[in-house]
Amino acid sequence: QTKFEFWYGLSGDLSDRIQDMCKDFNASQADYEIVCVSQDNYEANLQNTIAAFRANKQPTIAQISDGGTVDLMLSGAYLPVRQLMEENGYDINWEDYFSGVASYFATSTGELLAMPFNNSTAMFYYNTDALKAVGFEGAPETWEQVEKIARDLKAAGYDCPVAFDPTGQWQWWEQFSAIHNQPIASNGNGYGGLDAEVLFNQGKFVDQLGWFKKMYDEGLFVVKSKATGDTANDAFVNARCQMSSSSVADHGFIGKQAVEGMHWDVAMLPVWEGTERQNSLVGGAALWTLKGKSAEEYKGAAAFYAFIAKPEQAEWWSTVTGYIPVTNSGYDAMVAKGFYSEAPYKGRELALKSLTFTPPSEYTRGVRLGNFGAVRKEIQDAMSAVLFNNVPVQQALDDAATRSNEVLRKFEATYAGKTLP
Amino acid sequence: MIERSPIFNIVTYATMILGLLLVLTPFWIVIVAGSLSLQEVSQVPLKLWPSNHLLENLEVAWTRADLGPKMINSLIVAVGVTVGKITLAALSAFSIVFFNYRARMLCFWLIFITLMLPLEVRIVPTYSIAANALQPFQVILDTLGITWLVETVSGVRVGLEWNLLNSYTGLILPLVATATGTFLYRQFFMTIPDELVEASKMDGSGPLRFFFEVLLPLSRTNMLALATIMFVSSWNQYLWPLLITTDRANFGTVVMQLKALIPAQNGTPDWNVTMAGALIIMLPPLLVVALMQRWFVRGLISRDK
């Protein structure tokens, strides 16, 4: 029996589900034993994987989020998943994978480098009881609506109309940019080469951040984060905050944790009135196979990929979490079953709708920036600085842009001579 | 005591009581919060008197952070580091103080200067050495051409590798080198009168006999003091285990688990459980210090820089 490791970046409830999955895999066959290790979050997993790789102690499989894609692509440390599966005799219909996923995790020629696994997009959660109480029925679709509802809620004595987490740059910035078709970086968000420069200090996000600030100052946005000791999700499920934005992956968690008697629903991220909504970005992570392992271990990894790609397995995963089915056929099957038409899963189909709202544009197929984690951190800091320290929006974003470009230049220099696959 | 001035005595007691409050308040809050129920702990203002949920909170914290095996790991690491440090420190100090060889001061300084290279500042490269502790030797062999020589002669490639990640050895070994311990032992050994060495020489005993039969028994107090300090500091290690154990389940230590106990990672702000967990984690070194206080203080005093 061959043992191999799988490191992932999920914790809490999602981590427990992965452990279930690993158990099932181990039970399903006798040749391999997968050891699944949680590294808490995506950043830590990327960091630990790198450290382990440098130490020649890497796992066979690492779950790397969207933001780490370029870091992996240039690392020279992975085995393309297609090659892996082919070599091990698995025939996968790569065309079946959802196009948004492919555009993020595949080469420019469309070859998937990593195994799509848990994919998502950002959603807007809202407490229907509260909204009703201030006379709003249905889903908020525009930020104008959100602002009004928030005001009404405040007036009605709700402390926290909208939960805002400045470390949630993914939903508040990346996804905002995508659905409003705003560039994050030049070179088509970096797809055109490592010499891309960030552009978030121009365009709509500048105003958006200004709006966040206004909302925050009026007490309509309330900061809920790890640092405050009450995360946005916690605040939402406990009805302390009435609206919140986060991944569709949390749909399962919210359903389970929402306090007794609370009614809530989910919507696509709002847009500003008059905006032509674009498709949102694929989030979540894919599974990368790392170099330097034995053929046996690769066999095991391939078997594992095949296992999670099985329709019933994929369906189970989507059910217990909130992640979207990553293949078109999987999605169709679930729709056909009526999965999305009933609570508690109703609403999750909006994620797919959001992802496929339009065909991907130059700025909505994904982000290809090296050391993107560091750039994200800059945005988090900029948002915090504007909110908490009253730094002028433009100045904060310019500052963040300068630093981000330094990060990108350093990355470019470090990989001088290399190009994106 | 010279002055009988009651006013000054009152000032003295008042200050000390204030100090006591200052020192004890955090402990008190940890205990109180650790004994509250979830509702009680979420109340504002906080109750300042313990409730009766301590045991159940301890239990929840214990299972949530998987403290059982982590305790054992911490214990293994702390004891291992402590024993290792004391041994190495005693041996090195013995060598430096009781033998007269040219390089002894150089050796002492080599060891002593490491005081100025705390783990935190050399964390990045230290991690890589932990991945292969024999790396320096490999590099030496490579640069000397020995690898090449052996390879051409025998066809075998010399690949020295000793991985310390995710192992007790890795958690312990890099922490075992100790400038403080060596320094402390050296200071103590220097107070051993020359005559005692000479008496034992006249009695016919050699250096090792002297070390085991005279020096070690005499340094018992120091050893206990050192052991206390070392135990506390190794139990309380945070960054190093955090870095070199990717396999937390098997090699994690309790202190690393603290972060896992902080609410917001698990949903509800159950600070009561967090505090109960913190209590468990604080307790062992606190007990050691409280029990060893006498020696501990004496040992530190004799250090006197």
Place this chain on the structure above:
Amino acid sequence: MERRAYYRNGTLPWLLIAPQLILVLVFFYWPTSQALYWAFTLEQPWGGGNSWVGLSNFLSIFGDGRYWATVGRSAFYAIAATGISMVIALTLAMFADRALKGTKLFQSVFVWPYAIAAPAAGVAFRFIFAPEAGIIGSINEMWPGIWNPATNGGHALAMVIVCHAWLGIGYNFIFFLAALQMLPRSLTEAGAMDGARPFQRMIDLQLPLIAPTVFFLLIMNLISSFTDSFGLIDVMTEGGPINSTEVMVYKLYVDGFKGLDYSGAAAQSIVLMLLVIALTFVQFRWVEKRVHYN
């Protein structure tokens, strides 16, 4: 005093010191030399190779306003934490040294913070200072938003510093008390005969006489605030909000391990090392030369 009683033996001393020397070379000097090397190169995060870039890593950190902000913050942190901790410990030690009845009890409790792991204290203090829970929660209830370390950098830094200072009380207390108790009793008595009252004796006699200890602790505390603050910050604020609690050691960890900038982090390591060495050096020069009376 130099010793004169030595053993003569060729290999034994080397055998005795070898284990420690090897550990020191492998785990201290080798990594340090590596850091030194990296500081002059651009190292690929996945270890695929590196290129020599001379001083550019240093130039880029020195040219970075945020780095200097971190340096300034570290200095402030170090001075504040050291100051608070030492003043409290010294005051307690001075009074404990009077050895009134029951002092022993106080004394043993004052040492306790020494035993606490920084992250554990961090967790406790985080709760104590949590804006919506614990004790501060009630103050916030009265004046909403008056205290919020999650959004206010100043509050966050203050919280970390207070915790760090608290942790140092035990260690500083022991040393101060030891130093005070090592002062000959007759000096205090001579002071009393000369007519000095207790408080005046503290200022005129005890304080100057324990100057070596004060200085030793000052340096040890400064060094510890520069290096040991990691666990505390990681548990309490992770450097936030907006880097307002990011000190040098935390930044180099963040840049190196989180930012995957091994080279920049190595350069920062070197700077921090030099700082610590400089402090230690100052201590040796100063303590030996200035504050020592035989």
Place this chain on the structure above:
Amino acid sequence: MTAITLSSVKKRYQKTDVVHGVDVEIESGEFVVILGPSGCGKSTLLRMIAGLEEITSGTIAIGDTVVNNLEPRERGCAMVFQNYALYPHMSVAQNIGYALKVAGMPRAERDAKVLKVAKSVSLEPYLDRKPGELSGGQRQRVAMARAMVREPKVFLFDEPFSNLDAKLRVAMRAEVRSLHRGLGVTSVFVTHDQTEAMTLADRLIIMNAGVVEQVGKPSEVYNRPASLFVADFIGSPAMNLVRGFFADDGYFRHGKGGMIHLPTIAPNLLSKEVSVGVRPENVRRVPAGTKGAINAVVDYIEELGASRLIYADVDGSRIVAVDSANDALGTGMPVHFAFDTADLHVFSNDDGRRLDIATGLAATAALINA
């Protein structure tokens, strides 16, 4: 005038009584030395006078004031400590002037006073040095200057010379004495060195185990020790003391059946258990066959250069004699001693007190070997 009065002064630490009730009066301007073995309570007594130690019971008065409840600074005493207790971080001038500074004396006045005192003990050239840069003798002088500058009513010294080497000690003794002669301040000086005590004291207080054994002039204490303890303690080599009793047959019985003829011994001593003492320098060697001589056998000889000590055995009792003869004398050889009865001291074995010998003893050697 009485400068210091101790009445039934007792000191008890937790459970141990250390000073058992001392009554002494010290006259104004007197130089009194407290002498006694280590641990007998000398320092404790001195420190109670200084106010550094609480008085368990009894009273201490300085001048006419009972000082029991006064702080040290209010008693007008100055003290010189055994280890000098100089402030190591202050210069000599600052050390001397500290008391004045504390008292709030203006700087100029203070400086002048410090200078004057420093001159009087020849410390002028060292005023800017730290104590660490001074020799032992100089430090000692700083300690003295520091005491003098306050112009105290009483000087207290606690073994101030015990850290000095022999030569310096002798020199400092002379200095202290001349200082006292010059200032005339009442002084109490503690020591366990009898030579120091003898040479310095106007009056001696001999203490033993917390009790005052004798108070008196040095010559009185030497010539008429009031107790066995004093007899044994004062004088070097120590007084020969032989335990036994005066039998009514005219013999003094002692040792292993030894009998010494003492025909005219006072009847008041008869049959009492006593110790009889005679100082070694009062034991004379006499030629063999001298009438009334005591016959002894040499144990060993100690050469002292100018003279020698003969340690001899008299029927199991040890007798030491100072001898300045030069003849060859060795272990096992017979010697013969005599002494004047005037030099005889008798002490009760019960309470160790001196017993007075009724007059009328023969004036010369009268102890005859049985």
Place this chain on the structure above:
Amino acid sequence: MTAITLSSVKKRYQKTDVVHGVDVEIESGEFVVILGPSGCGKSTLLRMIAGLEEITSGTIAIGDTVVNNLEPRERGCAMVFQNYALYPHMSVAQNIGYALKVAGMPRAERDAKVLKVAKSVSLEPYLDRKPGELSGGQRQRVAMARAMVREPKVFLFDEPFSNLDAKLRVAMRAEVRSLHRGLGVTSVFVTHDQTEAMTLADRLIIMNAGVVEQVGKPSEVYNRPASLFVADFIGSPAMNLVRGFFADDGYFRHGKGGMIHLPTIAPNLLSKEVSVGVRPENVRRVPAGTKGAINAVVDYIEELGASRLIYADVDGSRIVAVDSANDALGTGMPVHFAFDTADLHVFSNDDGRRLDIATGLAATAALINA
């Protein structure tokens, strides 16, 4: 038989010569004391014999074996250290038996031997105590027992009594001597206390600054000091030494123009810069007007109990005399001294060596004030 032979033994530390070339032979069974001031190299010499210090040049032989290159344990010496150097963590029995244990002697035999030795120094009741629970004298005895138990060929003592109080020191002296008498083992004893040296030694080695000044019996050294250094060093109070020269007018000139008549002085000394010495106990007080008496003025008096020391000034030279008279005498009063020329010592000021006075001097007081 010669037990220890030192030939041109030198010791140099880095750049300082500490022992300058010592040649001494110590006879078997002899008790030799090395006496000299602090820092003169006594300990160094002793430690070279013990093997604790390397010999820079020269040879040391014990018996017939040159031991220069032998380890301490191979030399058959046992040593008693100044601070006893007992193993604080071992009981008395273990301390005494440690050397035997190291030598691998079986337990039973060892115990028997330890017991025997312990008995011989009356330590039996204390065998189970730790050194910390013993008095100074008992510790000293343990140190001695530890040395004895190995039955060494040579005993070495390095100021073994200097940590004891005066009384105990005297007692221990007697004990060491009786021990030596009993065992007859060659002993070398280092001290800087002359009384100790005088009373213990068969022969004295007087050292100064790394050089042997004189080797001889105590009485020889006292009565005929070979050098100025020895003359000044030996004897307490120290010999009166007056620098000056014998003029051919029959006067010895000294001090502030002082002149002493010395009519029959040997011509070999004329006009040389010399020091003239006479011991205080050889200076007699004579009545005023005695012919040939020296007139002096009392500086001060030190009472010693049995006698007193008169410190007096003779034309700017200080003279000390031992006086046993009892008359009132105080500073500034005139006194008159005389002494026998036989008691006179003369030393060259150039090299400090003793100069022999040609015979034929007058037998009595012959120094007359000018």
